[in-house]
Amino acid sequence: MGEPARPRVLVVQNARHGGLGRFSDWWQEAGLALDVVHAYDGEPIPDLDDHDALVLLGGGLMPDDDAKGPWLARERDVATKALQSGIPQLGICLGGQLLAYVAGGSVHAEHGQPEAGSTVLTRRPEADQDALFGELAPTFRAIEHHVDQITELPPEAVWLASSDRCPYQGFRVGEHSWGVQFHPEVDLDRIRAWNPDNLIAQGFEPEQVINEAAEWEPTSVAVWRGFADRFAGVVRS
Template sequence: MIEPRVLVVQNHEGGGPRRVGEWLVEAGLRLDLVHGPERAPSETAVHDAVLVLGGGFMPDDDARAPWLAATRAIVRRALDEGTPMLGICLGGQLLAHVAGGVVEADVGAPETGSVPIRVRAEAEDDRLFGGLPPVVTAIEHHIDAVTRLPEGAAWLAETDICPFQAFRVGEVAWGTQFHPEVAPDSLLSWDAEKLRAQGLDKAAVYEAAVADEPLATPVWRSVVGRFAEVVRERA
């Protein structure tokens, strides 16, 4: 049986697919990882799905991240051809931007650490978010955000600070602001001084994420597994 292939676009050195990648491989998918700064992403013609990861850029920040133009083209093609896509943080913002939504820099207060995400009633029939607990935590690390969804997008999850935490464009393209790929141990590498400038204690942020992990991890594993099912069906 041929493994469906997923094009994975990594946007900064430390931002690999991590456990989301592990879960996709466990579900029988093959990952082709492209690190944006090393070479521009290739076309999606030989891929059955696209996964675009996070990074400290705006979706059109071509001056600092020139590979983003090629990434936007890949997202556009995925939307046009009905190729399953999952965009995380910057990846979700790229999806919103390409589909006609609005993404803004430095919007409101930052979200950092393990944050409760509310799943909206509109997610009931969604392939990925339907049937999830009404509130589930996820790791956040952002201040830029989607401020207007593309026309016709399904709004799936929210927080008070950043309303558009998860959404779907069309039938098989999903974006999240939060990081399902990040486990609590990754927080140990975060900059304590930057956290302190936000009024946060690194040890407390880490301990809260560890406390939330036993309930949160199975939820995000199931969501990624559902995405893999969609990919296999479309392959």
């Protein structure tokens, strides 16, 4: 008998430089098969019929900005179907905002203060028994890179994590759909490639952002490898 088929994950990439990063290797090592759709480049987003999970990646758009992202209507539809069917789902940055939006929350552009680089987050008490967040420390660091943010969670969402500048850093809708504002998939090489002029315009010193991320990279790898493995475990089960 051959090996059992690997669970298939549909990954929607919303920006050219917004790929799976380190999650790609980690999830494949954890036994998942990844079907990455480059939606920003016109690749059609398929149905979920042949997939066991959905991952929505980041990008510099609002979740309903169909004029700039004509594929977003289809992405919202697929995210809604995953919610309704209970298929495991993870939305990152724009993907998390889109999940909040389709589940009845609110997202606003250029809201509050921007975040960039390694940032301290707080795990909320509601996360204690959560399949992904429950094993995180009471405070932990994650990579941020956003100016837009969720301003109201969906009515039935479980609020999992926050930061000083952005309250809604992590949440769950139902049992198997998670959204995060931060970037657990981003490694140091991606941060080094960020546009320094944009960072300066947002009030950050590019070298300081890189150096602080480098200092925390060893810890970051351990923390987010565990997070990735736990999501893979949800998908496999």
